[in-house]
Amino acid sequence: MPKRIGIYRIRKTWAIAGGQNHYSHADVIAPHWTTALKAAREGRVVNWRRIDDFDRSDETFTEYEFLYAVTGQARLPREPLKEGRQA
Numbered sequence: 001m002p003k004r005i006g007i008y009r010i011r012k013t014w015a016i017a018g019g020q021n022h023y024s025h026a027d028v029i030a031p032h033w034t035t036a037l038k039a040a041r042e043g044r045v046v047n048w049r050r051i052d053d054f055d056r057s058d059e060t061f062t063e064y065e066f067l068y069a070v071t072g073q074a075r076l077p078r079e080p081l082k083e084g085r086q087a
Helices: 033-041
Strands: 004-016 019-031 049-056 061-069
Touching: 019 033, 019 061, 033 061
Parallel strands: none
Antiparallel strands: 004 019, 004 061, 019 049
């Protein structure tokens, strides 16, 4: 049985203390959304695109969240780097 592959949109929200908060999205090709989210958290997703900047942050942080499975046109979808390789 062939492996099921989908495209999943992941959001990265991040900031450096004293700077702006940033949103970035990546369309990740993976067998499941949890696999795509795990790859993002491990730094193996490299096709981030800037979406927006907002407010200011008092702390440095990075958060990742699964938004949805892409059913229409994906924007620059890409597979994550292999395990053990980071961008």
